[in-house]
């Protein structure tokens with residue numbers, strides 16, 4: 649799963665008395681599908697205990713209802729939301745993630761349309777494999793941020809990680825660069841973000857040329873999260889060395905170690921439940937009841953949040969939002 653995105657945020661305004669930080673936008677990550685055309689060994693886009701046999705996006709009515717409920721509950725003016733004790737925000741962004749959201753094809757474009765109608769700002773995080781020119785042309789005008797997950801520029805490493813189609817086809821980096829260029833041309837205000845998951849197979853690599861060519865406004869460097877599989881996990885020192893090797897890109901880097909990811913994202917699974925990761929959850933995630941069954945408030949009240957991590961994410965210490 650290529651975790652989510654950010655646009656540059658203003659410096660937070662913190663009031664001493666209430667200790668509520670103010671930011672421009674709050675991001676809700678909806679992992680629309682578990683399906684993906686890649687097979688990354690470290691992938692943690694695996695959800696359990698399905699409340700329904702089908703993922704929610706298949707149902708147009710439920711999709712719209714979910715987005716309306718989320719927009720209502722996380723609307724900046726809804727002071728009954730407990731998150732307001734930690735943060736205030738001016739706008740809401742829906743980040744479409746997966747699995748691989750672009751494999752939904754036309755349906756993804758419909759969901760993007762509905763999200764915009766409901767009132768969300770919109771972003772996507774994708775492995776890039778299905779972001780064709782025609783999809784970019786339709787999506788780019790709706791997006792504030794386009795996120796691409798890229799772990800390596802070495803075909804052998806990408807193959808070993810599992811970042812390839814079943815037939816062995818790898819991401820064409822020239823095509824990706826052309827599509828990113830096109831997206832920027834269509835939407836000059838677009839933020840382009842790269843996500844790199846540092847793991848045992850790419851930890852020694854130098855990605856500087858790739859970063860220089862794509863020129864992301866944000867580069868999120870995530871330490872592989874050993875939730876589903878720990879076989880590619882790396883040490884503190886290895887992770888630090890990767891970050892240090894790329895210090896020339898410090899101004900766009902957003903570095904997330906495992907503890908930074910804990911209880912600090914707002915995440916919805918493909919079945920319309922909030923879910924959370926935590927380092928102690930060796931067996932996977934914690935889930936709320938389905939939001940459409942109990943309402944966002946009741947579902948959200950089951951979720952624990954690490955308010956320090958959460959605030960940091962949104963106020964810049966972790967490089968802003970997802």
Ligand code: SF4
Pocket residue numbers: 649650684685686687688690691692693746747748775797
């Ligand atoms: S691209 Fe890799 S990490 Fe992302 S959802 Fe697909 S298999 Fe998982």
